[in-house]
Amino acid sequence: VESSIPEHMREAWKKFSPKGFTTKDEFESEAVKHIETTLARSLFNCDELAAYSGTALAFRDRLIIDWNKTQQRQSFADQKRLYYLSLEFLMGRALDNAMLNVGLKNVAKDGLADLGFRIEDIIAQEHDAALGNGGLGRLAACFLDSMATLNYAAWGYGLRYRYGIFKQEIQDGYQVEIPDYWLDFNPWEFPRHDVSVDVQFYGWVNKYTNDEGKQIVSWQDGEIVTATAYDVPVPGYGTPTVNNLRLWSSKASSGEFDFAKFNSGEYESAVADEQRAETISAVLYPNDNLERGKELRLKQQYFWCAASLHDIVRRFKKSKRKWSEFSDQVAIQLNDTHPTLAIVELQRILVDMEGLGWDEAWTIVTSTFGYTNHTVLPEALEKWSVPLIQNLLPRHLQIIYEINLQFLQSVEKRFPKDRDLLGRVSIIEESQPKMVRMAYLAIIGSHKVNGVAELHSDLIKTTIFKDFVKVYGPDKFTNVTNGITPRRWLHQANPRLSELIASKIGSYEFLKDLTLLNKLEPFVDDKEFKKEWAEIKYANKVRLAQHIQTTKGYSVNPKALFDIQVKRIHEYKRQQLNIFGVIHRYMAIKSMSPEERKKLVPRVSVFGGKAAPGYWMAKTIIHLINKVGEVVNKDPDVGDLLKVVFLEDYNVSKAEIIVPASDISEHISTAGTEASGTSNMKFVLNGGMIIGTLDGANIEITREIGEQNIFLFGNLSEDVEDLRHHHFYGDYKVNPELVKVFDCIKKGTFGDEGAFGALISGIVEHGDYYLVSDDFNSYCQTQDLIDEAYKDQDAWVTKSITSVARMGFFTSDRCINEYADTIWNIEPLDVAEEKEVRART
Numbered sequence: 001v002e003s004s005i006p007e008h009m010r011e012a013w014k015k016f017s018p019k020g021f022t023t024k025d026e027f028e029s030e031a032v033k034h035i036e037t038t039l040a041r042s043l044f045n046c047d048e049l050a051a052y053s054g055t056a057l058a059f060r061d062r063l064i065i066d067w068n069k070t071q072q073r074q075s076f077a078d079q080k081r082l083y084y085l086s087l088e089f090l091m092g093r094a095l096d097n098a099m100l101n102v103g104l105k106n107v108a109k110d111g112l113a114d115l116g117f118r119i120e121d122i123i124a125q126e127h128d129a130a131l132g133n134g135g136l137g138r139l140a141a142c143f144l145d146s147m148a149t150l151n152y153a154a155w156g157y158g159l160r161y162r163y164g165i166f167k168q169e170i171q172d173g174y175q176v177e178i179p180d181y182w183l184d185f186n187p188w189e190f191p192r193h194d195v196s197v198d199v200q201f202y203g204w205v206n207k208y209t210n211d212e213g214k215q216i217v218s219w220q221d222g223e224i225v226t227a228t229a230y231d232v233p234v235p236g237y238g239t240p241t242v243n244n245l246r247l248w249s250s251k252a253s254s255g256e257f258d259f260a261k262f263n264s265g266e267y268e269s270a271v272a273d274e275q276r277a278e279t280i281s282a283v284l285y286p287n288d289n290l291e292r293g294k295e296l297r298l299k300q301q302y303f304w305c306a307a308s309l310h311d312i313v314r315r316f317k318k319s320k321r322k323w324s325e326f327s328d329q330v331a332i333q334l335n336d337t338h339p340t341l342a343i344v345e346l347q348r349i350l351v352d353m354e355g356l357g358w359d360e361a362w363t364i365v366t367s368t369f370g371y372t373n374h375t376v377l378p379e380a381l382e383k384w385s386v387p388l389i390q391n392l393l394p395r396h397l398q399i400i401y402e403i404n405l406q407f408l409q410s411v412e413k414r415f416p417k418d419r420d421l422l423g424r425v426s427i428i429e430e431s432q433p434k435m436v437r438m439a440y441l442a443i444i445g446s447h448k449v450n451g452v453a454e455l456h457s458d459l460i461k462t463t464i465f466k467d468f469v470k471v472y473g474p475d476k477f478t479n480v481t482n483g484i485t486p487r488r489w490l491h492q493a494n495p496r497l498s499e500l501i502a503s504k505i506g507s508y509e510f511l512k513d514l515t516l517l518n519k520l521e522p523f524v525d526d527k528e529f530k531k532e533w534a535e536i537k538y539a540n541k542v543r544l545a546q547h548i549q550t551t552k553g554y555s556v557n558p559k560a561l562f563d564i565q566v567k568r569i570h571e572y573k574r575q576q577l578n579i580f581g582v583i584h585r586y587m588a589i590k591s592m593s594p595e596e597r598k599k600l601v602p603r604v605s606v607f608g609g610k611a612a613p614g615y616w617m618a619k620t621i622i623h624l625i626n627k628v629g630e631v632v633n634k635d636p637d638v639g640d641l642l643k644v645v646f647l648e649d650y651n652v653s654k655a656e657i658i659v660p661a662s663d664i665s666e667h668i669s670t671a672g673t674e675a676s677g678t679s680n681m682k683f684v685l686n687g688g689m690i691i692g693t694l695d696g697a698n699i700e701i702t703r704e705i706g707e708q709n710i711f712l713f714g715n716l717s718e719d720v721e722d723l724r725h726h727h728f729y730g731d732y733k734v735n736p737e738l739v740k741v742f743d744c745i746k747k748g749t750f751g752d753e754g755a756f757g758a759l760i761s762g763i764v765e766h767g768d769y770y771l772v773s774d775d776f777n778s779y780c781q782t783q784d785l786i787d788e789a790y791k792d793q794d795a796w797v798t799k800s801i802t803s804v805a806r807m808g809f810f811t812s813d814r815c816i817n818e819y820a821d822t823i824w825n826i827e828p829l830d831v832a833e834e835k836e837v838r839a840r841t
């Protein structure tokens, strides 16, 4: 690492470089300085937002000091780095996390109290960073937390959307989308105007032989858009490591192009170009598990891949190493197929720009990339039309064809007589128009492909990627079961439970080694401990009840059983099964005598989640939930026995309130459709039970915590195909109890029955693809078992503690270590010395 400052002047730098606050007084001084100077506010007009800003800026400074040191340390260490390419990072709020990770939350709390503020109110001022849709984006955020905590040299690369996932409002029972402009004041990003990459689109390819007789390929003309880096610090927990998340923002190229236009008087069209360029990073596509093939989305993907790859290559070239060492220094993980063009871009850089031979380049490419698959749903598997790519990225299309040709030739050599196989594994689908199958390209261009839970990793090998297992053998495919960060999802979301656990097992070490939770198991019969455990759950339910009171305007009884399903609304996740179950329960209550009602366990059914704006069926489900709520919640026959709540605008910060408050949470996808699920892990880690199908990570959760501690129901994934077939060709009948539910809806019990017609006919007439009817009986019976189990509170708390004690496996730290060992081949950095220096000062 070189420095432009002469040796003898560096002493001054060292003397004056900021150290960061550690005491309460130092914190207050920093915060007040920022409020009065950076924000130009004063004691007389400092509201909570200004106090938040001052606090955030004080912590940001601290993070940046550590961030700088981390980057220096990682450069000196000169080890292999990991780059995590993800179109989504669902980070949520940063301040609370920063305070906890650097270990100064109490300092800030006392300091803020001195200045006249309550820390909870200040934390609540922050706007969520919501650059993601759901599980995939939140997983990326948990991974960043673990990579920093474990001291890996790892960067995230993404897009700096001006608009994150939309805000959801419910109006008259319908979802309404409001744009989420979140950059008004965002102290957590650093614009790096000195770090930019020019990215090219459109144009044409010129192939010629130069004077030395060498074949030259050059991609010419078209349009240039500039990518500017915005860096977001990612602090690790209890370590000096602060890693980097680099997000790219688009703007029109400041190069000659525009000047020419300005000078020739085309001012308006130059400004229009500017806006078109800015559109690329303007908005996150709000689909979860769905790809729609829009050109702008492809532009986003290439823009981000190209900028990231050039940044990575530039860093590598500074090391003056040979190209053959590239993959000893660089590992790149593709979060789903969204960044697959990075494979093509690296090949292009190496061959067209750096002059390497094709084979030499391809060896480097394939040893650099790893690909994670997150879904088997056909509508989510990306395909891009050949004409679209031809127009936008003409050189890339040629490279894709060349990759495919070489691959198919190698397949043909090994399976000479299997013409069908060639067609099946070809990157190009011979449809009209032809399509590029991005998952196949990702597999061919990577050295490892992984699924995100055991069942899912098995399924990709036996279904969608079966032919590739034949071609490559099974070793290229592997499993890394997802995990979650216990820092945010236990310590931050549920501080009292974290504290109770620490008091029992002697320290907070479990936050860094979650397997230590097993030390709780000896206390499952400790009366005092169980009492405290139950009290904390109750307090968390009270907190959620207050949230419901303030946002919905009605009260729910915190003593009732809280039954929660929060996640994106999707037919495969089956919120419809849940709400039909609720209606079934409602009808049962209505038909009971007062005596019978007294024996019931009161329930609060909580739903939350966004529907993609164009996903009409999902929106219908939201509508039904809200309409059922309107009727049930004011039915005097029902009273406290059943409440149905739809919480608006579910996001990360709301999840931090909701997750700790569940008695039972629902993970009820059609078996074989939910790749993993991660909220299932969050709920159990917070002492909630699960009702779930044998799908995704539910299966491994069951294995870890024990069958007696989970409520499983429904058909198995291996039977799904036969059942679907039977719906169309057998003597299929809808479950009679479900028919009664439909009749109740059709009578207009919940308003205009026409509004819900499609939901019913999808099951009755159109084959019930998601097997709602097949699973309805066992779902309802299992809910009854839950009521019975809940009556024995002592046994329930035992289950709760036992489950938490056995959740160690599901930390994203374990998950990241597995990726590091088996896919990335990277080692953590040694930070012992840094820690010592810090302890001394």
Ligand code: C3B
Pocket: 133, 134, 135, 136, 137, 139, 288, 289, 290, 336, 374, 375, 380, 452, 482, 674, 675, 676, 677, 678, 696
């Ligand atoms: C999700 C899957 O639906 C979840 O089962 C899984 O837990 C997470 O990814 C993380 O692996 N997923 C998503 O959120 N968006 C997609 N486009 C595909 C999968």
